[in-house]
Amino acid sequence: MTIATDVAAALAIHGGPKAIERPPEDLFRWPIVMPEDEAAVLDVLRRGAMSGTDVTQAFEKEFAAWFGVEHALAHPNGTAALHAALFAVGVGQGDEVICPSITYWASATQALNLGASLQFCDVDPVTLNIDPADFERRITPRTKAVVVVHYTGYPCEMDRILAIARPRGIKVIEDVSHAHGARYHGKLVGTLGDVAGMSLMSGKSLAAGEAGMLITHDRAIFERAVAWGHYERMSAGTKYFSGEPFITDPALLRFAGIPLGGFKNRLNQMSAALGRGQLRHYAGRMAEIDRAMNAFWDAWEALGLPGITAHRPPRDSGLTMGGWYNPLARYDAAAFHGTTVEAFCAALNAEGFRCTPGANKPMHAHPLFHEADVYHAGKPTNLAHANRDLRMPAGSLPSAEAANARVFGIPWFKHHRPEEIGAYVAALAKVARAALEGRLSA
Numbered sequence: 057m058t059i060a061t062d063v064a065a066a067l068a069i070h071g072g073p074k075a076i077e078r079p080p081e082d083l084f085r086w087p088i089v090m091p092e093d094e095a096a097v098l099d100v101l102r103r104g105a106m107s108g109t110d111v112t113q114a115f116e117k118e119f120a121a122w123f124g125v126e127h128a129l130a131h132p133n134g135t136a137a138l139h140a141a142l143f144a145v146g147v148g149q150g151d152e153v154i155c156p157s158i159t160y161w162a163s164a165t166q167a168l169n170l171g172a173s174l175q176f177c178d179v180d181p182v183t184l185n186i187d188p189a190d191f192e193r194r195i196t197p198r199t200k201a202v203v204v205v206h207y208t209g210y211p212c213e214m215d216r217i218l219a220i221a222r223p224r225g226i227k228v229i230e231d232v233s234h235a236h237g238a239r240y241h242g243k244l245v246g247t248l249g250d251v252a253g254m255s256l257m258s259g260k261s262l263a264a265g266e267a268g269m270l271i272t273h274d275r276a277i278f279e280r281a282v283a284w285g286h287y288e289r290m291s292a293g294t295k296y297f298s299g300e301p302f303i304t305d306p307a308l309l310r311f312a313g314i315p316l317g318g319f320k321n322r323l324n325q326m327s328a329a330l331g332r333g334q335l336r337h338y339a340g341r342m343a344e345i346d347r348a349m350n351a352f353w354d355a356w357e358a359l360g361l362p363g364i365t366a367h368r369p370p371r372d373s374g375l376t377m378g379g380w381y382n383p384l385a386r387y388d389a390a391a392f393h394g395t396t397v398e399a400f401c402a403a404l405n406a407e408g409f410r411c412t413p414g415a416n417k418p419m420h421a422h423p424l425f426h427e428a429d430v431y432h433a434g435k436p437t438n439l440a441h442a443n444r445d446l447r448m449p450a451g452s453l454p455s456a457e458a459a460n461a462r463v464f465g466i467p468w469f470k471h472h473r474p475e476e477i478g479a480y481v482a483a484l485a486k487v488a489r490a491a492l493e494g495r496l497s498a
Contacts, residue, residue: 199226356481363488381468
């Protein structure tokens with residue numbers, strides 16, 4: 057890989073030439089839609105089968121086989137899949153669900169709709185994943201479940217989390233929305249806890265347009281998820297792909313015909329058709345992304361410049377990043393004379409290097425969890441069924457509160473093209489050297 061940069065050139069943000077004049081759009085375009093995908097979607101449309109389940113059940117069967125789990129259940133989005141997972145493990149009124157503060161709101165906010173409360177915990181300052189020690193500190197007799205988020209594809213410390221949760225009877229829900237295909241010591245994330253939910257929206261590394269999936273080894277959890285939002289699968293005689301009925305539990309069959317949650321979680325089959333094609337090619341495409349992203353970081357590390365480090369597992373750690381959804385760089389402002397990550401990213405964007413400062417904002421600081429009385433209970437919804445005040449003031453979760461000043465999003469390469477990737481490494485080096493020399497204002 058050739059890394060060519062004029063170290064003396066003025067930054068583009070200061071009027072100098074851009075390092076990347078015309079980014080190759082297909083280096084980033086996603087998902088890759090082939091004629092076979094279009095034909096599969098059109099077949100559903102022309103048959104008028106959008107609200108059926110034949111294609112969806114085929115997708116579920118293939119999805120379960122790829123993950124190596126017993127059960128997969130499609131949903132219209134990842135939020136619905138995670139909502140069903142929370143219900144299926146028994147979360148209800150008065151329970152507490154622990155969730156890392158740095159994640160997308162859909163990871164666990166649905167617990168409020170089940171009458172439960174959210175207890176946020178801190179994240180590891182390096183991985184940005186849930187801090188197992190802080191998770192353990194926040195367990196109470198009311199803790200029913202923990203949601204672990206494999207943030208931007210970086211696998212969580214599942215051995216430690218499971219060792220804390222299992223003896224206490226705490227259910228472990230994995231949010232795999234960022235980490236399709238990521239591995240933890242050889243095992244696919246999403247297969248380690250009690251149940252997993254994930255988004256398959258068009259921006260994710262495994263994309264099905266707008267969709268979600270729940271996976272589990274546990275038949276009872278699966279049946280409760282079906283009963284929660286798939287009324288048409290509850291009827292007597294409706295068969296699962298194994299040949300068994302979807303619901304075998306008499307306590308659930310008693311309510312056949314109306315979903316327990318009052319939700320209709322059926323997936324539009326045009327998304328199921330697209331998802332089947334994407335899944336068929338995903339292993340190869342994921343490997344290409346992994347090769348490209350690691351090539352970027354290997355080339356950067358070879359330059360030996362301080363202040364910017366890769367957000368990826370160490371070599372030989374036994375962890376892989378899967379499809380590298382929303383990749384990040386770690387940023388040390390002190391190495392750049394206090395230049396903020398916002399100023400650094402502004403300079404990078406001026407060079408044609410697409411990036412965004414920060415990550416998800418800490419949820420524990422959001423006014424929704426401090427003030428919003430969504431259901432007119434006379435108190436904030438997160439406290440409506442709690443036995444104490446769960447609001448967290450500034451300073452409660454220091455790593456989460458500092459996270460956005462310490463990371464920025466980087467280009468998500470979909471193809472391993474060393475020369476094109478090298479131009480992005482050169483652009484990063486151009487701005488980093490200027491910042492190291494004090495030529496980039498804070």
